[in-house]
Amino acid sequence: MVPPMSETATVADARPYHHGDLRRALIDAARRILENEGPGALSLRAVAREAKVSPAAPYHHFKDKGELLEAVAHEGWDALGDAMGAGLETAATERDRMSAIGVAYVEFARDNPALYRVMYDRSRDKDELPEQMQMDNDGAYCMVRDALRAKNPGSNDMDVELATIAAWCAAHGLAEMLSFKQFEPLKAELGGEEAFMRAVLEHLGMFAKVASPGT
Amino acid sequence: MVPPMSETATVADARPYHHGDLRRALIDAARRILENEGPGALSLRAVAREAKVSPAAPYHHFKDKGELLEAVAHEGWDALGDAMGAGLETAATERDRMSAIGVAYVEFARDNPALYRVMYDRSRDKDELPEQMQMDNDGAYCMVRDALRAKNPGSNDMDVELATIAAWCAAHGLAEMLSFKQFEPLKAELGGEEAFMRAVLEHLGMFAKVASPGT
DNA sequence: CAGCTATCTAAACGGTGTCAAGATGATCTT
DNA sequence: AAGATCATCTTGACACCGTTTAGATAGCTG
Structure with a gap:
């Protein structure tokens, strides 16, 4: 990807210092370790090793x-937002939007389990969702809310907000449990993981109307 | 709780060895650390320290x-099952059962956040729910399934199974996000955390009928 | 060129999980 | 009762971790 980095460094890149862009390289190294060896292997020293720098080097960037x-x-979170957008x-039809977003969400978690885990571990440590998912900051959260509003015109704002949160909780719960062994017989019976996923999402009310019948 | 343990040890307890019951003491020490200092402080050495034993001692029991x-x-998981049973x-009425179980579940997670986290971290590492939650082993899972069946007589088995899983995912998702800062204004508007919790659970379809309208 | 500053390395500190070797003490056999 | 056995616990070590300090290095500014 990057040329061997040597000689007189005539390349016009932003290459301010010794390494080039170590911050970028460290993040990439971390993601590589995450994919190949899982979250348990993600130590700061391992990242530094992967990026071929000393264990203390990262401290100049983080x-x-x-x-x-x-x-x-x-x-x-950026990638998850993109995946949801692509799903959308x-x-x-307008009525399919929630389903499409929900499937994209869960599939992202299934395809990037280690990354997804890091994302939520960080969120739980800080007790908040990242900026991309905040209510006022038109990101993925608003994508879901808009899809719900489009599907249920005339519903009041509070109900839409609650339904958005509920959908998010539901998708997250399914995302974390989809790969549990207990569900394999059920998946087989339904004809595959995708079918199972859609069936559970359906029961979760993600595709239902916003107005709740109970109250 | 236990007397200073000394003298001639005339007590008739099962006290097979030096310490008494170190296995028990280690688990208790771990739970104490978990409550007081959170999951980040839960090192094996800290547990040994808390139990007043050398760092290598636990290896004779685990x-x-x-x-x-x-x-x-x-x-x-035992405690969670008990809490759900108590909620039940x-x-x-029969129709209130799902609601009662769901609230008990989420409240347990709220009141024992560190423990709940350890529980699910282990589950995700092994990619399976513990025995208490398995489909054939009449535990909490069956409690939910029975409540759903009672509420929706005549629904077919597959639908009940899927609805049970969906409810579980929903409760878990909410349990992990309940304390996120983003929701505080909403909680205030609804008059407290409990109200917020019930409102989201309601939108999650936990209280809805099993039969899905879509298909 | 000199000087400065950002960047990186080397070395060290205390902490961790884990293991091998030895001490200790309860139990079992004779 | 004496000795042998075995589970239990301690000591000490190893490699790895996150982090800090001090010093080397290289690019930029004057």
Whole structure:
């Protein structure tokens, strides 16, 4: 990807110092370790090793290990938002939007389990969702809310907000449990993981109307 | 609790060896650390310290740190099952059962956040729910399934199974996000955390009928 | 060129999980 | 009762971890 980096460094890149862009390289190294060896192998020293620098080098770009994980998680949320957006595009009708987003969400978690775990571990440590998911900051959260509003015109704002949160909780819960062994017979019976996923999401009310019948 | 343990040890307890029952003491020490200092402080050495024993002592009772956490998690699942059972008892009618169980579940997670985290971390590492939650082994899972079946007589088995899983995912998702800062304004508007919790659970379809309208 | 500052390395500190070897004490056999 | 046995616990070590300090290095500014 990057040329061997040597000689007189005539390349016009932003290559301010010795390494080039170590911050970028460290984040990439972390994601590589995450994919190949899982979250348990993600030590700061291992990241430094992967990036071929000393164990102390990262401290010039991140306050501590947490800040590096924060950066990794941040890119993860970006990617998740992109995946949800791409899913949204596949929806044929307005009514399919919620389903499409939900499937995209859970599939992202299934395909990037280690990254997804880092993302939520960080969130739980800080007790808050990242900026991309905040209510006022038009990101993925608003994508879901808009899809719900489009599907249920005339519902009051509070109900839409609650339904959005509920959908998020539901998708997260399913995302964390989808790979549990207990469900394998059920998956087989339904004809595959995708079918199982859609069936559970359906029961979760993600595709239902906003107005709750109970109250 | 236990007398200073000394003298001639005339007590008739099962006190097979030097310490008494170190396995028990280690699990208790771990839970104490978990409550007082959070999951980040739960090192095997800290547990040994808390139990006033050398760092290597636990290895005579647990294969490794994971096995100790496993034991802690196991007791956590027992406690969660008890809490759900207790919640179930408070339900006035059959139709209230799902609501009562769901509230009990989320409240348990809120009141024992560190323990709940250890429980699910272990589960995700092994990619399976513990025995208490398995489909054939009449535990908490069956409690939920029975409540759903009672509420929706005549629904087919597959639908009940899927609805049970969906409810579980929903409760777990909410349990992990309940304390996120983003929701505080909403909680205030609804008049407290409990109200917020019930409102989200309601939108999650936990109280809805099993039969899905979509298909 | 000199000086400065950002960047990186080397070395060290206390903490961790884990293991091997030895001490200790309860139990069992004779 | 004496000795042998075995589970239990301690000591000490190893490699790894996150983090800090001090010093080397290289690019930029004057």
